[in-house]
Amino acid sequence: MKRGYSESSSTSLGPPQSKFKPNPEDDSNFLEDESTKIFARKVADHYSARTNQTLEEREASPIIHLKKLNNWIKSVLIQLYARRGDAVLDLACGKGGDLIKWDKAKIGYYVGIDIAEGSIEDCRTRYNGDADHHQRRKKFTFPARLICGDCYEVRLDKVLADDAPFDICSCQFALHYSWSTEAHANVIIKKLREAEGLFFGNSVYWIRFDEEFSEKKFRSSSPFGIKYKFHLEDAVDCPEWIVPFHVFKSLVEEYDMELVFVKNSHEFVHEYMKKPDYVELMRRLGALGDGNQDQSTLSQDEWEVAYLYLSFVLRKRGQPERTQASVRRDKGKMHISKEDILNVEH
Numbered sequence: 558m559k560r561g562y563s564e565s566s567s568t569s570l571g572p573p574q575s576k577f578k579p580n581p582e583d584d585s586n587f588l589e590d591e592s593t594k595i596f597a598r599k600v601a602d603h604y605s606a607r608t609n610q611t612l613e614e615r616e617a618s619p620i621i622h623l624k625k626l627n628n629w630i631k632s633v634l635i636q637l638y639a640r641r642g643d644a645v646l647d648l649a650c651g652k653g654g655d656l657i658k659w660d661k662a663k664i665g666y667y668v669g670i671d672i673a674e675g676s677i678e679d680c681r682t683r684y685n686g687d688a689d690h691h692q693r694r695k696k697f698t699f700p701a702r703l704i705c706g707d708c709y710e711v712r713l714d715k716v717l718a719d720d721a722p723f724d725i726c727s728c729q730f731a732l733h734y735s736w737s738t739e740a741h742a743n744v745i746i747k748k749l750r751e752a753e754g755l756f757f758g759n760s761v762y763w764i765r766f767d768e769e770f771s772e773k774k775f776r777s778s779s780p781f782g783i784k785y786k787f788h789l790e791d792a793v794d795c796p797e798w799i800v801p802f803h804v805f806k807s808l809v810e811e812y813d814m815e816l817v818f819v820k821n822s823h824e825f826v827h828e829y830m831k832k833p834d835y836v837e838l839m840r841r842l843g844a845l846g847d848g849n850q851d852q853s854t855l856s857q858d859e860w861e862v863a864y865l866y867l868s869f870v871l872r873k874r875g876q877p878e879r880t881q882a883s884v885r886r887d888k889g890k891m892h893i894s895k896e897d898i899l900n901v902e903h
Contacts, residue, residue: 618791620761623859625844630825630868631655631729632842633835635662638870643724646670646717648708649731653680660697666889668720670704670713677705681893700889706901709735716901719888730866732805733797744821744865745785745799749773759858761790780804789862802867809871818870822863 615621635655639645639662647655650669659667671677684701704716714721745764748757750773755766765786775783783799806816820828829835839845845854855863890897 620790620792620859620862622844622853622855623761623862624792625842626822626826626855626859626863627730627866628654629835629839629842629844630822632658632838633825633829634868634870635659636834639664639725641665644668644720644722646720646723646726648726648728649734650680650703651676651729653683655727655729656680656684656697660699664699664725666720667699667701668704668717668723668889669701670706670708670711672705672707674705677703677898678895681895681898685892696891700891701893702889702899703893703897704899704901706899711901716899733800735798743799743801746773746775758788759861761856761858762862763788813874814871815874816869817872818868820868822866822868823860825868826863 615624618624635658639659641663642665643662644666645659645664645668647659647667647669650671651673653669656667669677669680671680681703684697684703686696702720706716717723748764749755749766749770751757755768755771756763758764765788767784770783780801781798784796785799786795787797788794802819809816830839843853
């Protein structure tokens, strides 16, 4: 997710505790309207339209090392927190780029949901091992189920009643899309206020705010719906919404969850590159070069983009340590047909 709290020397601890004060106006102001639905459709269409790249095309990307860095961070997180047999819910799963990571973690069951029809179809193809651009040599070891729908609007408790409970819920680079309908200073706001106008960026990314934010001021009583346009070369060109992290932390605490891990990508690299196993993983993925012939590494502009992102882990309070692996769910399939994909609308 985009980083949403002011700079701090803290690494493993979250921002100061701050109880979220609800908007004093009618809560109906935060309900989804037609414009929100339009933006959601734009996001879905954008990702559906993105074509699968060949290995050569991927390596030629201007943000290839940033992509490899992000893959390294996700791999480390999965190694840290996933356990054999876990049941995983992957929100905004996209084209299934993390399936191999989950397979290496030896999970027992996987459910992926995404708003983009094209992405879900690519995920299905990848899971079945039929994708020419990413052909697998063996089948995945866990059964899976795929759902097409807006995971921020659909009542997932009803849709997933037969699949629950899950041991892990993963959401990668998509939480900000959930904030279109509900500000403390954060990295993006800080950069906005340092810019001469409503636009800032570098050779690989840019962010633009609309004229409604020309004064660069944001009411703390209305932390939702702070929209901007985010463009990342060869990856993203969509409207997004700021997530003030102190508000997010307060909301999850209301659901009896605790923040056990939070680091932005710079902090993440500095800490986990001290551990030999993860250094070797970084070498294999090549975000900082392979330590051998390939000396290529992240550009300064890619490193600047990485600072915008935050990794965090939440845990339900009072949950006992799981003592046995999750059983395989009957609803999962080892081969998913188009007819097996569940389409849900809110």
